[in-house]
Amino acid sequence: MRxxxxxxxxxxxxxxxxxxxxxxxxxxxxxxxADNAAAITRAEALANDKQEAKSEQxxxxxxxxPLTSADAPSMRTYDPWERFNRFNYRFNAxxxxxxxxxxxxxxxxxxxxxxxxxxxxxxxxxxxxxxxxYTLQGRLRRGVxxxxxxxxxxxxxxxxxxxxxxxxxxxxxxxxxxxxxxKWGMHPGPYLVIPILGPSTLREGIGLLGDYGAPYxxxxxxxYRGDQSWGLGVxxxxxxxxxxxxxxYSSGSPFEYDDIRFLYVRKLLLEDEGLHKxxxxxxxxxxxxxxx
Amino acid sequence: MPATVPLVEINARMPWARPAxxxxxxxxxxxxxxxxxxxxxxxxxxxxxxxxDGNTTSLSTLRGALYGAGYHVLTLPSPTFPxxxxxxxxxxxxxxxxxxxxxxxxxxxxxxxxxxxxVQITDIDxxxxxxxxxxxxxxxxxxxxxxxxxxxxxxxIEPPVSLFDSVARMDKLFALSIGSGDAGVERLYQKIYAxxxxxxxxxxxxxxxxxxxxxxxAAVLTTDAEFSAAIALIFRIDLMNVFFAGDLYAKxxxxxxxxxxPKVGEPxxxxxxxxxxKPFSEYFTKVFAPYYLKHRAHSTTESLIAANRLDIIGDAxxxxxxxxxxxxxxxxxxxxxxxxWLESTLGSKIVVYDHGGHLGNLGDRQQIADMLDMLAGRxxxxxx
Numbered sequence: 001m002r003x004x005x006x007x008x009x010x011x012x013x014x015x016x017x018x019x020x021x022x023x024x025x026x027x028x029x030x031x032x033x034a035d036n037a038a039a040i041t042r043a044e045a046l047a048n049d050k051q052e053a054k055s056e057q058x059x060x061x062x063x064x065x066p067l068t069s070a071d072a073p074s075m076r077t078y079d080p081w082e083r084f085n086r087f088n089y090r091f092n093a094x095x096x097x098x099x100x101x102x103x104x105x106x107x108x109x110x111x112x113x114x115x116x117x118x119x120x121x122x123x124x125x126x127x128x129x130x131x132x133x134y135t136l137q138g139r140l141r142r143g144v145x146x147x148x149x150x151x152x153x154x155x156x157x158x159x160x161x162x163x164x165x166x167x168x169x170x171x172x173x174x175x176x177x178x179x180x181x182x183k184w185g186m187h188p189g190p191y192l193v194i195p196i197l198g199p200s201t202l203r204e205g206i207g208l209l210g211d212y213g214a215p216y217x218x219x220x221x222x223x224y225r226g227d228q229s230w231g232l233g234v235x236x237x238x239x240x241x242x243x244x245x246x247x248x249y250s251s252g253s254p255f256e257y258d259d260i261r262f263l264y265v266r267k268l269l270l271e272d273e274g275l276h277k278x279x280x281x282x283x284x285x286x287x288x289x290x291x292x
Numbered sequence: 293m294p295a296t297v298p299l300v301e302i303n304a305r306m307p308w309a310r311p312a313x314x315x316x317x318x319x320x321x322x323x324x325x326x327x328x329x330x331x332x333x334x335x336x337x338x339x340x341x342x343x344x345d346g347n348t349t350s351l352s353t354l355r356g357a358l359y360g361a362g363y364h365v366l367t368l369p370s371p372t373f374p375x376x377x378x379x380x381x382x383x384x385x386x387x388x389x390x391x392x393x394x395x396x397x398x399x400x401x402x403x404x405x406x407x408x409x410x411v412q413i414t415d416i417d418x419x420x421x422x423x424x425x426x427x428x429x430x431x432x433x434x435x436x437x438x439x440x441x442x443x444x445x446x447x448x449i450e451p452p453v454s455l456f457d458s459v460a461r462m463d464k465l466f467a468l469s470i471g472s473g474d475a476g477v478e479r480l481y482q483k484i485y486a487x488x489x490x491x492x493x494x495x496x497x498x499x500x501x502x503x504x505x506x507x508x509x510a511a512v513l514t515t516d517a518e519f520s521a522a523i524a525l526i527f528r529i530d531l532m533n534v535f536f537a538g539d540l541y542a543k544x545x546x547x548x549x550x551x552x553x554p555k556v557g558e559p560x561x562x563x564x565x566x567x568x569x570k571p572f573s574e575y576f577t578k579v580f581a582p583y584y585l586k587h588r589a590h591s592t593t594e595s596l597i598a599a600n601r602l603d604i605i606g607d608a609x610x611x612x613x614x615x616x617x618x619x620x621x622x623x624x625x626x627x628x629x630x631x632x633w634l635e636s637t638l639g640s641k642i643v644v645y646d647h648g649g650h651l652g653n654l655g656d657r658q659q660i661a662d663m664l665d666m667l668a669g670r671x672x673x674x675x676x
Contacts, residue, residue, distance in 0.1 A: 020305070021304065022304050022305075022408075023302070023321070024301070024302050024303075024408045025300065025301040025303075026300055027299040027300060027301055027325075028299070029296040029297055029298045029299060030297040030299055030352060030355070030356065031295065031297075032294060032297060032352075032353075032356030032360075033293045033294065033295050034295070046508060046511050047511075066486075066490045067485075067486040067489045067490055068486055069482035069483050069485075071489075072482035072483075072486055073485070075477075075478055075481055076561070082559055083557060083559075086556075086558075086559075087557060090556065090557070093318060248318070249318035249319070251345070252319055252369075252373055252374035252375030252376075252378075252533070253374050253532075253533045254316060254374070254533070254554070254560060255532070255533070255564050258560055258561055258564055270489055270492050271492075273489040273492060273493060274489075274493050274495075277493040
């Protein structure tokens with residue numbers, strides 16, 4: 001727990017708080033030239049996907065028939081714990097503003113090389129979870145790829161600080177327990193906003209427990225015992241936050257909770273569609289809220 | 293495009309703002325974004341389009357180009373953005389060109405006076421896209437009377453000529469392409485969901501990231517009708533917040549019970565569904581007009597509509613050499629008579645591109661080059 005006062009001090013010194021009237025946050029610089037190039041690559045990948053979708057639909061084969069409008073889930077979302085969730089969403093927004101953002105903005109001022117090292121390090125540790133989950137999902141080829149990535153990055157990549165595997169076109173493709181539960185046939189379940197972590201559903205929440213439990217159980221290099229395990233957890237959280245552009249209430253809208261809930265659950269359901277493309281599940285009637 | 297552009301976010305309290313209503317607790321401060329040059333430079337102030345915050349993708353594109361051309365860049369939300377309505381509007385009822393312009397002008401003064409660091413400003417120009425284009429023109433015209441900022445040039449990118457006529461056109465597009473009410477929205481959603489699922493199944497991806505989702509959502513729209521529907525829907529969603537906030541502040545009781553306004557933590561889905569099905573023209577008849585007719589002596593519905601046309605600064609647009617307009621001949625928010633009015637009023641200070649629709653060519657090489665020429669006073673007419 002010794003890390004906590006350090007983090008708070010770090011937040012206060014680097015938070016960049018001027019006065020109550022004017023609060024200035026330093027943001028990471030924008031990179032228009034690189035963004036432009038990335039958008040072009042993305043457009044090409046998409047065109048490719050569209051082409052594949054077309055040819056798969058034409059060839060038929062072992063694929064399930066393509067979805068039609070009638071297969072779309074309801075626009076309403078299953079949220080029986082709405083008041084609790086809204087409370088948590090608000091708490092998360094405040095926590096983010098007061099603690100998470102100032103700390104991650106400070107962290108972003110570290111040299112990019114150090115930050116990418118930290119990011120790669122945690123990415124590499126998460127391969128352990130991916131190996132376990134791909135195995136549980138019966139997707140052994142992907143599991144082997146995660147194992148290969150872990151082996152390469154832990155050795156040639158010096159303990160995971162460098163992502164050598166991506167350079168040789170073994171791209172990162174993480175998976176977790178939530179996806180495993182989906183593969184086993186579990187529906188997303190009620191929407192759930194988890195304190196500090198944010199939007200989830202019951203299934204994904206259970207999955208998260210597994211995701212945190214797995215590295216603790218495996219306890220590689222004895223990293224997950226003693227004081228440094230707390231430091232590791234905090235650093236992982238800060239690194240994750242610093243790599244996300246999400247800002248609470250950046251929409252300025254009183255409907256933000258509803259909009260995020262809608263998008264989050266649809267994204268999850270779309271991922272489920274991909275996961276079950278060979279064994280499509282029975283669809284609930286259209287009047288059942290999505291996720292139930 | 294420069295390799296990197298520094299960026300700070302400024303959250304500023306406006307002294308004239310009323311306490312934020314409970315449901316808008318997060319919008320108490322105006323959030324703007326600033327990129328500073330490390331040497332003396334002109335300042336470009338850019339205003340977002342309808343419903344946009346201070347850091348939209350379009351603003352980011354313009355910021356990159358302007359910063360690369362040597363400007364300090366300050367980007368602001370639209371006065372129709374809920375964060376602006378709550379933190380900087382003096383009425384809470386957005387959409388009145390002059391009132392919004394006054395609020396913007398006051399906010400800009402306060403922010404420019406408190407820019408962080410030692411920023412040396414040699415000149416000030418103002419720009420905006422879509423509704424922000426009209427706002428930019430109004431802000432310059434206010435400054436021409438008040439001389440508090442000494443704004444030099446204004447570049448208005450694809451502005452509407454009449455806000456309410458443009459919105460009515462969008463409502464019509466919505467009714468034609470989606471159908472009236474919420475059932476049409478549901479049909480469009482189902483179609484997009486099914487196509488996205490098919491696209492995603494075919495791809496080899498494991499996780500969907502936001503970038504993929506956004507570009508894929510755009511990629512599955514293939515017919516003109518689907519595009520029109522999506523544009524109409526995005527516009528409608530942008531304006532739902534204006535409707536909600538206006539109804540709350542003006543206490544007009546259309547979707548918000550004035551005696552029991554929704555509080556933070558209460559379910560909002562019902563209100564959202566009702567608003568999604570409402571044409572924006574209802575905002576004018578049931579919120580905007582009742583509020584301004586009450587607060588503005590001698591006004592009539594007709595005078596309110598007339599006051600929201602760019603004609604109100606027609607003389608300045610015609611005679612002052614420092615107003616410029618960029619637009620497209622196929623822009624959805626203009627009709628032929630409005631485009632003709634812009635052309636005859638601006639004369640050589642307008643460029644009309646053949647294609648681009650509404651904002652489709654924002655960030656294109658030609659648009660950016662012309663914009664920079666206009667800002668720098670190098671523009672000598674479209675046929676140069």
